[in-house]
Amino acid sequence: MFNPRTYYGEQTDSEPVQTEAQAWQLEAKADRRRAGNLRAAVFKPRLNLHKIFWLFVICAIIGFCLETLYFFIKYRHFFGSKGLLYGPFSQVYGCGGVILAATLSSLVKKGYSVLFLASAIVGGLFEAFCSLLQEGTLGSVSWDYTYQSLFLMGGRTSVAAMLYWGVLGVVFMKKIYPSFSIWIDSLPKRQDHLVTRIAAIFMIVNMVLTLAAVHRWSERTRLIAPEHSIDVLLDTYYPDDYMRKNYPGMRFE
Template sequence: MESRGFARGLCWQKLFWVLVAGSVFGVAWEHCVNLLMHGRFYGGRGLVWGPFNLVYGCGAVLLTLLLWPLRDGQAHKLLLAGMLAGSAYEVGCSLLQETVFGAVSWNYDRELLPLLGGRTTLPVAFAWGLLAVFYMKAVYPRLSRLIERIPPRLGRALTLALLVFLAVDALVSLLAVGRMAARRAALPAQGGLDLLMDLCFPDHALKEIFPGMKFI
């Protein structure tokens, strides 16, 4: 069993580590962009604990799954597929956040060529396409080999531990943001869990964790 290696092919363990890598990279990317544009590190986090942003992580998984059949094809096909997939994902995440929490974390209304109410733009869509080409041709093959080099027993243990942690982190993050929305609506705590969220994640703490999030 050990000789088979860890996370061979496009299995769920491989996709999970793609999600983790994409989540961490997304946070680092936003911090670097904000440093260049505004002179300071901020933004990017999507969970209350750790340097993870599952929007980027799930986007990496989506690109991997959708573009896998085109990985050996021509670059222009990857570009077009990446533009469509990335833009659809970005718009979907924006709609979901607005519908569930009444909040937005990005808006491109004042940017060049905004689309769909500022949920994305044509330049951003093109950037998704370029990212798709670079990711499938240069990044994913190397990332895949790196993941497969993890010792199988260690890989399985790390996968399980990190999966449990991220699941709890995501659940607590949802509860904390949901409670923040309830406080904005002047809704009192309805039990011990709400009181715990009020104590551990007051508005000022969540604004530091999610500086780009705005309620509408």
């Protein structure tokens, strides 16, 4: 603590000389400790539906941006990486962010190595589950790691992909999630709830429409004729060319 007696050159037998710079350093350390305690406290409250929804949306946008940047660096052109028909959203990353927050909150204080390992395992298993779910429900595959030497689970994930999830999980849990929690808790409740309802309706319609369009696209690849008016509308507004442009990496088994 800053001592005015030592600052003005007075020294006592019991107190060491303390300069102004040293006093500010001690105060800065105390501020960092308080900030660290605040960040740690962020992980104590349980996730509610409101926070889960916005966490999904933000992570879906971040995931879209990361994949777009990755493909641009690798192929030198923008490659379609969105998961929904409308908006810059990747629902795999959105769900992944929610799962990481729900499963890894208790491990944040365990250290970087433990958090990295847990993130890699959770992320790899989640990615494999998403691949199985997509193939089982829609008969399609959006990624395949069999071209890598260390692929796992039939190419549904890989060691490299798990390492990527490990790094992503550490950055997310240490930096992104604490800031997000503080921000979402500071929003005015009345206006926030109205915006959340509108955004939730949009996302639900967007996801249902995406599932319907991809399902109908899968049927067209198997030469299944439209059975009702909804199929006709999907064929009209979301034809094969449109779907291939939005999902260039998707293939049907």
